[in-house]
Amino acid sequence: MTATDDSRKKAGEPQCAAMPEDWQRALAVVAHPDDLEYGVAAAVAEWTARGKEVVYLLATRGEAGIDTMDPAEAARVREAEERASAAVVGVTQVEFLDHRDGVIEEGVALRRDIAGAVRRHRPDLVVTINHRETWGSAPGSPWNTPDHRAVGRATLDAVGDAGNRWIFTEQLRAEGLEPWDGVRWVAVAASPAVTHAVPVGPEAAAQGLASLREHRAYITALTGEDPEAYVRSIVEGGLDMYAPRFAGRRCVAFELHPC
Numbered sequence: 001m002t003a004t005d006d007s008r009k010k011a012g013e014p015q016c017a018a019m020p021e022d023w024q025r026a027l028a029v030v031a032h033p034d035d036l037e038y039g040v041a042a043a044v045a046e047w048t049a050r051g052k053e054v055v056y057l058l059a060t061r062g063e064a065g066i067d068t069m070d071p072a073e074a075a076r077v078r079e080a081e082e083r084a085s086a087a088v089v090g091v092t093q094v095e096f097l098d099h100r101d102g103v104i105e106e107g108v109a110l111r112r113d114i115a116g117a118v119r120r121h122r123p124d125l126v127v128t129i130n131h132r133e134t135w136g137s138a139p140g141s142p143w144n145t146p147d148h149r150a151v152g153r154a155t156l157d158a159v160g161d162a163g164n165r166w167i168f169t170e171q172l173r174a175e176g177l178e179p180w181d182g183v184r185w186v187a188v189a190a191s192p193a194v195t196h197a198v199p200v201g202p203e204a205a206a207q208g209l210a211s212l213r214e215h216r217a218y219i220t221a222l223t224g225e226d227p228e229a230y231v232r233s234i235v236e237g238g239l240d241m242y243a244p245r246f247a248g249r250r251c252v253a254f255e256l257h258p259c
């Protein structure tokens with residue numbers, strides 16, 4: 001996952017509002033191990049430090065993410081890295097839906113799986129990843145990946161499904177779940193159209209760095225850079241990106257959709 005310079009906002013652009021704080025449970029739904037660690041993890045660290053509960057739900061195990069590693073082995077390695085990354089920011093529940101990495105299909109099957117998780121975990125806030133076609137807002141911005149688009153869009157849709165007892169009725173009959181219409185917002189990370197931000201202090205920033213650092217095998221395979229320099233440039237660059245639009249404060253920014 002990458003953000004780009006063209007998504008860096010100038011101080012003259014609209015200011016981000018502070019993210020709502022009056023909630024207790026969040027469910028973060030993304031495509032791959034590492035998607036949350038490229039920026040959201042520092043916000044998660046702030047949230048869990050204040051006693052909020054956050055659960056991670058990953059559509060895949062990222063098995064197609066390491067060119068030099070067989071997918072079965074990559075799935076095992078990357079699941080372990082994701083669980084370690086989550087633990088660093090106070091998240092102990094990490095679930096995997098086992099859709100296929102790289103070829104996730106946006107559709108009813110994915111919506112069903114995500115709606116089921118929303119019904120099980122009953123979150124106030126759902127977090128997901130950029131569902132838009134590009135990373136930046138400027139014409140010619142780098143293209144987003146199909147997995148991110150599919151998971152982001154399916155998550156926004158599944159939040160509505162979860163509240164309707166006549167959609168995915170088998171979950172109610174066979175799994176004993178109840179509809180859940182208590183999601184108050186969906187926050188989209190790495191969006192080119194941010195509206196809100198979570199301020200990040202030094203402690204949570206350090207946890208955000210440590211969280212991405214846990215993806216050792218993935219980062220080593222991904223970049224020829226020194227892994228520590230790479231992790232710092234990604235996480236610190238991300239925290240600085242929207243500071244000009246948040247009264248100069250380091251932050252994680254989201255596009256927030258009220259439900």
Ligand SMILES: [Zn+2]
Pocket residue numbers: 001031032034035148
């Ligand atoms: Zn990804």
